[in-house]
Amino acid sequence: MISKIETWIRTxxxxxxxxxxxxxxxxxxxxxxxxYGDEGIYLTVGRAxxxxxxxxxxxxxxxxxLIYTLAVVADGKQFWFKFILMLWGVAxxxxxxxxxxxxxxxxxxFALLTTLPLLEGNIANAExxxxxxxxxxxxxxxxxxxxxxxxxxxxxxxxAGLFKxxxxxxxxxxxxxxxVSRDKEWLKKSGWMGVGAAIPMGLAAIxxxxxxxxxEFITAAGVKMIPYLSSWNVNLPVVGTLWxxxxxxxxxxxxxxxxxxxxxxxxxxxxxxxGITLFAALLSGRPYPHYLLQMVPVVSLAxxxxxxxxxxxxxxxxxxxxxxxxxxxxxxxxxYPVVSYxxxxxxxxxxxxxxxxxxxxxxxxxxxxxxxxxxxxxxSGRDERIFVWGDEPMIYALSRRLPATKYTVxxxxxxxxxxxxxxxxxxxxxxxxxxxWGDGENLPGLAELLKEEYILETxxxxxxxxxxxxxxx
Numbered sequence: 001m002i003s004k005i006e007t008w009i010r011t012x013x014x015x016x017x018x019x020x021x022x023x024x025x026x027x028x029x030x031x032x033x034x035x036y037g038d039e040g041i042y043l044t045v046g047r048a049x050x051x052x053x054x055x056x057x058x059x060x061x062x063x064x065x066l067i068y069t070l071a072v073v074a075d076g077k078q079f080w081f082k083f084i085l086m087l088w089g090v091a092x093x094x095x096x097x098x099x100x101x102x103x104x105x106x107x108x109x110f111a112l113l114t115t116l117p118l119l120e121g122n123i124a125n126a127e128x129x130x131x132x133x134x135x136x137x138x139x140x141x142x143x144x145x146x147x148x149x150x151x152x153x154x155x156x157x158x159x160a161g162l163f164k165x166x167x168x169x170x171x172x173x174x175x176x177x178x179x180v181s182r183d184k185e186w187l188k189k190s191g192w193m194g195v196g197a198a199i200p201m202g203l204a205a206i207x208x209x210x211x212x213x214x215x216e217f218i219t220a221a222g223v224k225m226i227p228y229l230s231s232w233n234v235n236l237p238v239v240g241t242l243w244x245x246x247x248x249x250x251x252x253x254x255x256x257x258x259x260x261x262x263x264x265x266x267x268x269x270x271x272x273x274x275g276i277t278l279f280a281a282l283l284s285g286r287p288y289p290h291y292l293l294q295m296v297p298v299v300s301l302a303x304x305x306x307x308x309x310x311x312x313x314x315x316x317x318x319x320x321x322x323x324x325x326x327x328x329x330x331x332x333x334x335x336y337p338v339v340s341y342x343x344x345x346x347x348x349x350x351x352x353x354x355x356x357x358x359x360x361x362x363x364x365x366x367x368x369x370x371x372x373x374x375x376x377x378x379x380s381g382r383d384e385r386i387f388v389w390g391d392e393p394m395i396y397a398l399s400r401r402l403p404a405t406k407y408t409v410x411x412x413x414x415x416x417x418x419x420x421x422x423x424x425x426x427x428x429x430x431x432x433x434x435x436x437w438g439d440g441e442n443l444p445g446l447a448e449l450l451k452e453e454y455i456l457e458t459x460x461x462x463x464x465x466x467x468x469x470x471x472x473x
Contacts, residue, residue, distance in 0.1 A: 014104055015097045018111050019090050025115045026086045028345040029122040034078055034369065035362040036123050037409070040393035043078060044408050046071020051402065056208075056216030060406045064221045065204065066162045067126045076397060085124045089115060092132040096297060099139030106304035113296045117336040120290040127293040130160035130167035135297050138273070141174050147192050150174070154196020161197070162204055165221060166280040166294060170273075171197040177272045180257045181265070234285040236330055242283070249279045259316075266305055267313030273298040274320050278327060287333045299324070365392065368461040372435055373398030375458060375465060380432040387426060389436035389443055390463070404431035413443075420444055433457075434466040 009016065034040060041061050045068045048059040055065060074080035093111045100106045114128060115121045121128065137156035140149045154171060161168025175190035183189065201221075208217035238244040252275045260268050277295045284291075306317040327333075340361075348358035359366045369392055376386055376399040385404040388395050393408040405425045407413045413422050423445035426434075434446075434454060441447055454466035 015094065015102070015107065018107055019093060022090055022093055022111050022115050023086065026089060026122070028342060030079055030082050030086070031345065032078070032082070032122070033359040033362055033366050034394040034398050035366045037391060037393060039078065039081065039124055040397045041408050042067055042071045042124065043074070043076045043081060043397040044393050044403065046074060047076025047397070047400070048402050050075060053402070054211060054213060056213045056220055058406055060412065061408065062220050062412070063126060063164055064162045067129065070129065076400070078397065081124050085128060088129060088132060092135065095132060095136050095139065099135055099142065100301060100304065103304050106300045109303060110296055110300040113300070114293060116338050117341045118289070118338050119292050120336060121293070123290065125290045126164035127290050130163040131293065131297065133157070133160040134167055134170045137170070138173065138297070145189065147189070150189050150192045151196040154193040155199055158197040158200035162200055166283055168197065169276060169280045173273050173276050176253060176276065177269055180253060180260055180268060180272060234331065239330065245279060245282055249275055263313035263316060267316050270298060270302045270305060271316055271320065274302060278324065282327060282331060285331065287331050289333055289335050292333060365461070368463060369394050370398060371460050372463060372465060376401060376433050379467065384432040385429055386433040386435070387431040389434070389446065395435060404429040430468060432468050435463055437462050
Protein backbone atom coordinates (compact mmCIF):
# COMPACT_ATOMS: atom_id res chain seq x y z
CA MET A 1 0.00 0.00 0.00
CA ILE A 2 2.78 2.42 1.00
CA SER A 3 4.77 1.57 -2.14
CA LYS A 4 1.71 2.31 -4.28
CA ILE A 5 1.32 5.70 -2.63
CA GLU A 6 5.02 6.44 -3.16
CA THR A 7 4.74 5.46 -6.82
CA TRP A 8 1.65 7.62 -7.24
CA ILE A 9 3.45 10.61 -5.70
CA ARG A 10 6.63 10.10 -7.75
CA THR A 11 4.70 9.99 -11.01
CA UNK A 12 2.89 13.22 -10.10
CA UNK A 13 5.49 15.08 -8.09
CA UNK A 14 5.67 18.06 -10.47
CA UNK A 15 1.97 18.87 -10.35
CA UNK A 16 1.89 18.18 -6.60
CA UNK A 17 4.67 20.75 -6.12
CA UNK A 18 2.76 23.28 -8.23
CA UNK A 19 -0.45 22.66 -6.27
CA UNK A 20 1.41 23.01 -2.97
CA UNK A 21 2.79 26.34 -4.22
CA UNK A 22 -0.74 27.47 -5.08
CA UNK A 23 -1.87 26.71 -1.52
CA UNK A 24 1.13 28.53 -0.01
CA UNK A 25 0.60 31.59 -2.20
CA UNK A 26 -3.09 31.71 -1.26
CA UNK A 27 -2.61 31.47 2.51
CA UNK A 28 -2.15 35.26 2.96
CA UNK A 29 -5.48 35.86 1.19
CA UNK A 30 -7.27 33.99 3.99
CA UNK A 31 -6.23 36.73 6.41
CA UNK A 32 -7.00 39.77 4.28
CA UNK A 33 -9.23 42.39 5.88
CA UNK A 34 -12.65 43.05 4.38
CA UNK A 35 -11.53 45.60 1.82
CA TYR A 36 -12.67 44.67 -1.70
CA GLY A 37 -16.05 46.08 -2.63
CA ASP A 38 -17.35 43.25 -4.82
CA GLU A 39 -16.49 40.66 -2.18
CA GLY A 40 -18.42 42.74 0.34
CA ILE A 41 -21.45 42.63 -1.97
CA TYR A 42 -21.20 38.86 -2.52
CA LEU A 43 -20.92 38.19 1.20
CA THR A 44 -23.84 40.48 2.04
CA VAL A 45 -26.05 38.93 -0.63
CA GLY A 46 -25.00 35.44 0.46
CA ARG A 47 -25.86 36.10 4.08
CA ALA A 48 -29.22 37.59 3.08
CA UNK A 49 -30.02 34.50 0.99
CA UNK A 50 -29.03 32.28 3.90
CA UNK A 51 -31.62 34.10 5.99
CA UNK A 52 -34.31 33.50 3.40
CA UNK A 53 -34.23 36.81 1.53
CA UNK A 54 -35.17 36.38 -2.15
CA UNK A 55 -32.28 36.96 -4.54
CA UNK A 56 -32.85 39.85 -6.97
CA UNK A 57 -36.16 40.80 -5.36
CA UNK A 58 -35.21 41.25 -1.69
CA UNK A 59 -31.44 41.63 -2.19
CA UNK A 60 -29.77 42.61 -5.45
CA UNK A 61 -26.53 42.49 -7.38
CA UNK A 62 -26.01 42.44 -11.13
CA UNK A 63 -24.62 38.94 -11.67
CA UNK A 64 -26.03 35.43 -12.18
CA UNK A 65 -26.69 33.41 -9.02
CA LEU A 66 -23.84 30.94 -8.50
CA ILE A 67 -21.29 33.38 -7.03
CA TYR A 68 -23.83 34.24 -4.33
CA THR A 69 -24.59 30.57 -3.76
CA LEU A 70 -20.95 30.04 -2.81
CA ALA A 71 -21.22 33.02 -0.45
CA VAL A 72 -24.22 31.26 1.13
CA VAL A 73 -22.05 28.18 1.69
CA ALA A 74 -19.43 30.46 3.28
CA ASP A 75 -22.13 31.87 5.60
CA GLY A 76 -21.25 35.36 4.42
CA LYS A 77 -17.80 35.10 6.05
CA GLN A 78 -14.77 36.16 4.08
CA PHE A 79 -12.37 33.56 5.51
CA TRP A 80 -14.54 30.67 4.31
CA PHE A 81 -15.24 32.39 1.00
CA LYS A 82 -11.50 32.66 0.38
CA PHE A 83 -10.99 29.11 1.62
CA ILE A 84 -13.49 27.86 -0.96
CA LEU A 85 -11.57 29.88 -3.56
CA MET A 86 -8.32 28.20 -2.47
CA LEU A 87 -9.76 24.71 -2.93
CA TRP A 88 -11.38 25.79 -6.20
CA GLY A 89 -8.08 27.22 -7.42
CA VAL A 90 -6.24 23.97 -6.66
CA ALA A 91 -8.87 22.01 -8.60
CA UNK A 92 -8.65 24.45 -11.53
CA UNK A 93 -4.86 24.12 -11.77
CA UNK A 94 -5.15 20.32 -11.59
CA UNK A 95 -7.68 20.32 -14.45
CA UNK A 96 -5.47 22.65 -16.48
CA UNK A 97 -2.52 20.28 -15.94
CA UNK A 98 -4.50 17.53 -17.64
CA UNK A 99 -5.72 19.81 -20.43
CA UNK A 100 -2.13 20.94 -21.09
CA UNK A 101 -1.17 17.25 -21.28
CA UNK A 102 1.05 17.48 -18.22
CA UNK A 103 3.25 20.29 -19.51
CA UNK A 104 5.14 21.99 -16.71
CA UNK A 105 5.71 25.54 -17.91
CA UNK A 106 2.20 26.27 -19.22
CA UNK A 107 0.78 24.92 -15.94
CA UNK A 108 3.23 26.95 -13.86
CA UNK A 109 2.34 30.13 -15.80
CA PHE A 110 -1.37 29.41 -15.41
CA ALA A 111 -1.02 28.70 -11.68
CA LEU A 112 0.89 31.93 -11.01
CA LEU A 113 -1.35 34.22 -13.07
CA THR A 114 -4.53 32.85 -11.47
CA THR A 115 -3.14 32.88 -7.93
CA LEU A 116 -0.98 35.99 -7.50
CA PRO A 117 -2.59 39.40 -6.74
CA LEU A 118 -1.30 40.75 -10.08
CA LEU A 119 -4.65 40.10 -11.85
CA GLU A 120 -6.66 39.87 -8.63
CA GLY A 121 -5.99 36.16 -8.26
CA ASN A 122 -6.45 36.63 -4.51
CA ILE A 123 -10.00 37.97 -4.90
CA ALA A 124 -13.10 35.75 -5.06
CA ASN A 125 -14.36 37.09 -8.38
CA ALA A 126 -16.58 35.05 -10.71
CA GLU A 127 -13.82 34.63 -13.32
CA UNK A 128 -11.74 32.45 -11.01
CA UNK A 129 -14.72 30.21 -10.39
CA UNK A 130 -15.88 29.78 -13.97
CA UNK A 131 -12.32 29.02 -15.18
CA UNK A 132 -12.61 25.53 -13.70
CA UNK A 133 -15.65 24.94 -15.90
CA UNK A 134 -14.45 26.58 -19.12
CA UNK A 135 -11.02 24.93 -18.97
CA UNK A 136 -12.63 21.58 -18.21
CA UNK A 137 -15.10 22.00 -21.07
CA UNK A 138 -12.37 22.93 -23.54
CA UNK A 139 -10.24 19.97 -22.50
CA UNK A 140 -13.16 17.56 -22.74
CA UNK A 141 -13.68 18.33 -26.43
CA UNK A 142 -9.97 18.65 -27.21
CA UNK A 143 -9.44 15.13 -25.89
CA UNK A 144 -12.33 13.63 -27.86
CA UNK A 145 -14.96 15.55 -29.82
CA UNK A 146 -17.58 12.83 -29.56
CA UNK A 147 -21.15 14.04 -29.27
CA UNK A 148 -21.25 12.87 -25.65
CA UNK A 149 -18.22 14.99 -24.75
CA UNK A 150 -19.51 17.95 -26.74
CA UNK A 151 -22.83 17.80 -24.92
CA UNK A 152 -21.05 17.53 -21.54
CA UNK A 153 -18.83 20.49 -22.42
CA UNK A 154 -21.91 22.50 -23.33
CA UNK A 155 -23.36 21.84 -19.88
CA UNK A 156 -20.11 23.03 -18.28
CA UNK A 157 -20.17 26.23 -20.35
CA UNK A 158 -23.79 26.78 -19.31
CA UNK A 159 -22.89 26.45 -15.64
CA ALA A 160 -19.98 28.86 -16.22
CA GLY A 161 -22.52 31.36 -17.53
CA LEU A 162 -24.37 31.10 -14.22
CA PHE A 163 -21.27 32.50 -12.55
CA LYS A 164 -20.85 35.31 -15.06
CA UNK A 165 -22.17 35.81 -18.59
CA UNK A 166 -18.73 36.10 -20.32
CA UNK A 167 -18.08 32.48 -19.29
CA UNK A 168 -20.95 31.42 -21.54
CA UNK A 169 -19.31 33.15 -24.53
CA UNK A 170 -16.67 30.43 -24.58
CA UNK A 171 -19.34 27.97 -25.69
CA UNK A 172 -18.71 29.54 -29.11
CA UNK A 173 -15.03 28.49 -29.17
CA UNK A 174 -15.40 24.94 -30.50
CA UNK A 175 -18.24 25.70 -32.95
CA UNK A 176 -16.02 28.44 -34.38
CA UNK A 177 -13.05 26.06 -34.58
CA UNK A 178 -15.19 23.51 -36.45
CA UNK A 179 -16.44 26.23 -38.78
CA VAL A 180 -12.94 27.57 -39.51
CA SER A 181 -11.67 24.01 -40.01
CA ARG A 182 -14.63 23.24 -42.33
CA ASP A 183 -15.69 20.28 -40.24
CA LYS A 184 -18.47 18.45 -42.12
CA GLU A 185 -20.35 17.83 -38.86
CA TRP A 186 -20.10 21.47 -37.77
CA LEU A 187 -23.85 22.02 -37.54
CA LYS A 188 -24.54 18.78 -35.69
CA LYS A 189 -21.74 19.29 -33.18
CA SER A 190 -22.63 22.94 -32.63
CA GLY A 191 -26.24 21.96 -32.02
CA TRP A 192 -25.26 19.51 -29.28
CA MET A 193 -22.99 22.13 -27.73
CA GLY A 194 -25.82 24.66 -27.76
CA VAL A 195 -28.32 22.25 -26.23
CA GLY A 196 -25.87 21.38 -23.47
CA ALA A 197 -25.19 25.05 -22.70
CA ALA A 198 -28.90 25.85 -22.68
CA ILE A 199 -29.80 23.23 -20.07
CA PRO A 200 -28.24 24.93 -16.97
CA MET A 201 -29.56 28.31 -18.09
CA GLY A 202 -33.00 26.82 -18.70
CA LEU A 203 -33.09 25.08 -15.32
CA ALA A 204 -32.09 28.33 -13.62
CA ALA A 205 -34.84 30.16 -15.51
CA ILE A 206 -37.41 27.56 -14.40
CA UNK A 207 -36.23 27.90 -10.79
CA UNK A 208 -36.56 31.69 -10.79
CA UNK A 209 -39.89 31.47 -12.62
CA UNK A 210 -41.14 29.34 -9.75
CA UNK A 211 -39.85 31.92 -7.28
CA UNK A 212 -41.55 34.71 -9.21
CA UNK A 213 -38.25 36.45 -9.98
CA UNK A 214 -37.61 35.38 -13.59
CA UNK A 215 -37.56 38.97 -14.98
CA GLU A 216 -35.02 39.99 -12.33
CA PHE A 217 -32.85 36.93 -13.13
CA ILE A 218 -32.93 37.64 -16.87
CA THR A 219 -32.01 41.25 -16.18
CA ALA A 220 -29.04 40.27 -14.00
CA ALA A 221 -27.87 37.43 -16.24
CA GLY A 222 -28.02 39.24 -19.56
CA VAL A 223 -30.23 42.26 -20.13
CA LYS A 224 -28.38 44.37 -17.57
CA MET A 225 -25.18 43.84 -19.56
CA ILE A 226 -26.49 45.90 -22.48
CA PRO A 227 -26.30 49.34 -20.80
CA TYR A 228 -23.25 48.16 -18.84
CA LEU A 229 -21.37 47.43 -22.07
CA SER A 230 -22.04 50.89 -23.47
CA SER A 231 -21.60 52.99 -20.34
CA TRP A 232 -17.78 53.05 -20.29
CA ASN A 233 -16.05 55.51 -22.58
CA VAL A 234 -12.99 54.11 -24.38
CA ASN A 235 -11.21 56.81 -26.35
CA LEU A 236 -9.74 54.56 -29.05
CA PRO A 237 -10.49 54.39 -32.79
CA VAL A 238 -12.52 51.33 -33.91
CA VAL A 239 -11.79 49.19 -30.83
CA GLY A 240 -13.31 51.87 -28.61
CA THR A 241 -16.79 50.55 -29.43
CA LEU A 242 -18.25 47.09 -28.89
CA TRP A 243 -19.21 46.86 -32.56
CA UNK A 244 -15.67 47.77 -33.57
CA UNK A 245 -14.26 45.02 -31.38
CA UNK A 246 -16.79 42.54 -32.79
CA UNK A 247 -15.78 43.43 -36.37
CA UNK A 248 -12.11 42.93 -35.52
CA UNK A 249 -12.89 39.55 -33.95
CA UNK A 250 -14.71 38.43 -37.10
CA UNK A 251 -11.80 39.72 -39.21
CA UNK A 252 -9.35 37.72 -37.10
CA UNK A 253 -11.43 34.55 -37.47
CA UNK A 254 -11.71 35.06 -41.24
CA UNK A 255 -7.92 35.47 -41.35
CA UNK A 256 -7.47 32.16 -39.53
CA UNK A 257 -9.85 30.52 -42.00
CA UNK A 258 -7.80 31.81 -44.94
CA UNK A 259 -4.49 30.45 -43.58
CA UNK A 260 -5.87 27.28 -41.94
CA UNK A 261 -4.10 24.96 -44.42
CA UNK A 262 -0.75 26.68 -43.93
CA UNK A 263 -0.60 26.46 -40.14
CA UNK A 264 -0.93 23.53 -37.71
CA UNK A 265 -4.37 22.75 -36.29
CA UNK A 266 -3.10 23.58 -32.78
CA UNK A 267 -2.41 27.13 -33.92
CA UNK A 268 -5.92 27.42 -35.37
CA UNK A 269 -7.44 26.15 -32.11
CA UNK A 270 -5.37 28.49 -29.95
CA UNK A 271 -6.05 31.40 -32.30
CA UNK A 272 -9.83 30.98 -32.13
CA UNK A 273 -9.86 30.49 -28.36
CA UNK A 274 -7.60 33.52 -27.87
CA GLY A 275 -9.74 35.74 -30.10
CA ILE A 276 -12.99 34.90 -28.31
CA THR A 277 -11.53 35.25 -24.80
CA LEU A 278 -9.90 38.57 -25.72
CA PHE A 279 -13.28 39.79 -26.95
CA ALA A 280 -14.86 38.59 -23.68
CA ALA A 281 -12.19 40.33 -21.60
CA LEU A 282 -12.77 43.58 -23.48
CA LEU A 283 -16.55 43.20 -23.56
CA SER A 284 -17.28 46.20 -21.33
CA GLY A 285 -14.12 48.13 -22.18
CA ARG A 286 -13.34 48.48 -18.49
CA PRO A 287 -9.71 48.05 -17.34
CA TYR A 288 -10.36 45.77 -14.36
CA PRO A 289 -7.51 43.24 -14.13
CA HIS A 290 -9.71 40.26 -13.22
CA TYR A 291 -11.28 40.47 -16.70
CA LEU A 292 -7.94 39.31 -18.11
CA LEU A 293 -8.14 36.09 -16.09
CA GLN A 294 -10.41 34.63 -18.77
CA MET A 295 -7.49 34.79 -21.22
CA VAL A 296 -4.96 33.11 -18.94
CA PRO A 297 -5.68 29.48 -19.98
CA VAL A 298 -5.19 30.06 -23.70
CA VAL A 299 -2.25 32.43 -23.17
CA SER A 300 -0.51 29.83 -20.97
CA LEU A 301 -1.07 27.06 -23.53
CA ALA A 302 -0.08 29.32 -26.41
CA UNK A 303 3.21 30.25 -24.74
CA UNK A 304 4.00 26.57 -24.29
CA UNK A 305 3.05 25.69 -27.86
CA UNK A 306 4.97 28.63 -29.30
CA UNK A 307 8.19 27.86 -27.41
CA UNK A 308 8.29 24.09 -27.53
CA UNK A 309 6.00 22.66 -30.18
CA UNK A 310 4.29 24.64 -32.91
CA UNK A 311 6.78 27.07 -34.42
CA UNK A 312 5.31 27.02 -37.93
CA UNK A 313 2.62 29.57 -37.12
CA UNK A 314 5.08 32.21 -35.90
CA UNK A 315 3.20 35.09 -37.47
CA UNK A 316 -0.02 34.03 -35.73
CA UNK A 317 1.76 33.71 -32.38
CA UNK A 318 3.40 37.12 -32.84
CA UNK A 319 0.07 38.69 -33.81
CA UNK A 320 -1.59 37.23 -30.71
CA UNK A 321 1.22 38.47 -28.46
CA UNK A 322 1.29 41.93 -30.04
CA UNK A 323 -2.47 42.46 -29.92
CA UNK A 324 -2.64 41.25 -26.32
CA UNK A 325 0.01 43.75 -25.26
CA UNK A 326 -1.65 46.52 -27.29
CA UNK A 327 -5.03 45.76 -25.68
CA UNK A 328 -3.60 45.82 -22.16
CA UNK A 329 -1.87 49.14 -22.83
CA UNK A 330 -4.61 50.72 -24.95
CA UNK A 331 -7.45 49.89 -22.56
CA UNK A 332 -5.23 50.94 -19.63
CA UNK A 333 -5.54 47.74 -17.65
CA UNK A 334 -3.92 48.17 -14.26
CA UNK A 335 -2.42 45.47 -12.05
CA TYR A 336 -1.94 45.00 -8.33
CA PRO A 337 1.45 44.79 -6.58
CA VAL A 338 2.74 41.31 -5.81
CA VAL A 339 5.97 41.63 -3.83
CA SER A 340 4.66 44.29 -1.44
CA TYR A 341 1.47 42.24 -0.92
CA UNK A 342 3.46 39.35 0.52
CA UNK A 343 5.86 41.68 2.33
CA UNK A 344 2.92 43.36 4.05
CA UNK A 345 1.58 40.00 5.23
CA UNK A 346 5.02 38.78 6.27
CA UNK A 347 5.72 41.87 8.38
CA UNK A 348 2.41 41.47 10.18
CA UNK A 349 2.90 37.74 10.82
CA UNK A 350 6.45 38.32 12.09
CA UNK A 351 5.28 41.13 14.38
CA UNK A 352 7.17 43.82 12.50
CA UNK A 353 4.05 45.93 12.03
CA UNK A 354 0.68 46.32 13.74
CA UNK A 355 -2.54 44.78 12.50
CA UNK A 356 -3.84 48.28 11.83
CA UNK A 357 -0.87 49.07 9.58
CA UNK A 358 -1.38 45.72 7.85
CA UNK A 359 -5.02 46.57 7.10
CA UNK A 360 -4.31 50.13 5.99
CA UNK A 361 -2.02 48.81 3.25
CA UNK A 362 -5.09 47.53 1.40
CA UNK A 363 -7.21 50.67 1.67
CA UNK A 364 -7.13 53.67 4.04
CA UNK A 365 -10.90 53.28 4.53
CA UNK A 366 -10.55 49.74 5.96
CA UNK A 367 -9.86 50.86 9.54
CA UNK A 368 -12.90 53.17 9.50
CA UNK A 369 -15.15 50.42 8.14
CA UNK A 370 -14.09 48.08 10.92
CA UNK A 371 -14.74 50.76 13.51
CA UNK A 372 -18.18 51.57 12.08
CA UNK A 373 -19.12 47.88 11.87
CA UNK A 374 -18.01 47.26 15.45
CA UNK A 375 -20.09 50.19 16.63
CA UNK A 376 -23.17 48.98 14.73
CA UNK A 377 -22.76 45.39 15.89
CA UNK A 378 -22.64 46.47 19.52
CA UNK A 379 -25.69 48.70 19.22
CA SER A 380 -28.09 46.55 17.22
CA GLY A 381 -29.69 43.13 17.24
CA ARG A 382 -28.88 40.37 14.77
CA ASP A 383 -32.13 40.68 12.87
CA GLU A 384 -32.15 44.48 12.71
CA ARG A 385 -31.46 46.22 9.43
CA ILE A 386 -29.04 49.05 8.72
CA PHE A 387 -28.49 51.34 5.75
CA VAL A 388 -25.19 52.48 4.25
CA TRP A 389 -25.51 55.30 1.72
CA GLY A 390 -22.22 54.95 -0.07
CA ASP A 391 -20.11 52.32 -1.79
CA GLU A 392 -18.84 50.50 1.29
CA PRO A 393 -20.76 47.17 1.34
CA MET A 394 -18.06 45.72 3.61
CA ILE A 395 -19.83 47.42 6.53
CA TYR A 396 -22.80 45.09 6.03
CA ALA A 397 -20.55 42.03 5.85
CA LEU A 398 -18.43 43.06 8.84
CA SER A 399 -21.35 43.99 11.08
CA ARG A 400 -23.33 40.89 10.01
CA ARG A 401 -26.35 43.13 9.49
CA LEU A 402 -28.51 43.15 6.37
CA PRO A 403 -29.32 46.27 4.33
CA ALA A 404 -32.71 47.91 4.80
CA THR A 405 -33.25 48.01 1.02
CA LYS A 406 -32.51 45.52 -1.77
CA TYR A 407 -29.41 47.44 -2.88
CA THR A 408 -26.05 47.12 -1.13
CA VAL A 409 -24.26 50.06 -2.75
CA UNK A 410 -25.10 53.60 -3.79
CA UNK A 411 -24.05 53.15 -7.41
CA UNK A 412 -26.67 50.42 -7.93
CA UNK A 413 -29.38 52.72 -6.61
CA UNK A 414 -28.32 55.42 -9.05
CA UNK A 415 -27.78 52.96 -11.90
CA UNK A 416 -31.41 51.83 -11.67
CA UNK A 417 -32.78 55.29 -10.93
CA UNK A 418 -34.14 53.90 -7.67
CA UNK A 419 -33.45 56.91 -5.43
CA UNK A 420 -37.12 57.66 -4.79
CA UNK A 421 -38.04 54.01 -4.15
CA UNK A 422 -35.05 53.64 -1.82
CA UNK A 423 -36.05 56.73 0.15
CA UNK A 424 -39.58 55.39 0.55
CA UNK A 425 -38.27 52.00 1.64
CA UNK A 426 -36.16 53.65 4.34
CA UNK A 427 -39.23 55.38 5.75
CA UNK A 428 -41.00 52.03 5.83
CA UNK A 429 -38.14 49.99 7.30
CA UNK A 430 -36.68 52.62 9.66
CA UNK A 431 -33.30 50.87 9.96
CA UNK A 432 -31.54 50.94 13.34
CA UNK A 433 -28.46 52.69 11.92
CA UNK A 434 -27.85 54.88 8.89
CA UNK A 435 -24.30 55.51 7.68
CA UNK A 436 -23.54 58.03 4.98
CA TRP A 437 -20.92 60.33 3.57
CA GLY A 438 -21.61 63.94 2.55
CA ASP A 439 -24.90 65.68 3.31
CA GLY A 440 -27.35 62.99 2.17
CA GLU A 441 -29.12 65.41 -0.18
CA ASN A 442 -28.57 63.13 -3.21
CA LEU A 443 -31.05 60.61 -1.80
CA PRO A 444 -34.56 62.11 -1.69
CA GLY A 445 -36.03 62.12 1.79
CA LEU A 446 -32.90 60.94 3.61
CA ALA A 447 -32.02 64.30 5.18
CA GLU A 448 -35.60 64.80 6.39
CA LEU A 449 -35.81 61.28 7.80
CA LEU A 450 -32.58 61.70 9.72
CA LYS A 451 -33.68 65.04 11.08
CA GLU A 452 -37.05 63.72 12.28
CA GLU A 453 -36.23 60.25 13.60
CA TYR A 454 -32.49 59.85 14.03
CA ILE A 455 -29.72 61.17 16.22
CA LEU A 456 -26.09 61.55 15.20
CA GLU A 457 -24.34 58.90 17.26
CA THR A 458 -20.76 59.25 16.07
CA UNK A 459 -18.47 60.27 13.23
CA UNK A 460 -15.77 57.98 11.88
CA UNK A 461 -13.51 59.67 9.39
CA UNK A 462 -15.87 61.38 6.95
CA UNK A 463 -18.71 58.96 7.69
CA UNK A 464 -21.65 59.99 9.85
CA UNK A 465 -23.40 57.26 11.84
CA UNK A 466 -27.01 57.96 12.82
CA UNK A 467 -29.07 55.88 15.27
CA UNK A 468 -32.85 55.58 15.28
CA UNK A 469 -34.00 57.91 18.04
CA UNK A 470 -34.95 56.26 21.32
CA UNK A 471 -33.51 52.86 20.43
CA UNK A 472 -30.59 51.38 22.30
CA UNK A 473 -29.71 47.83 23.21
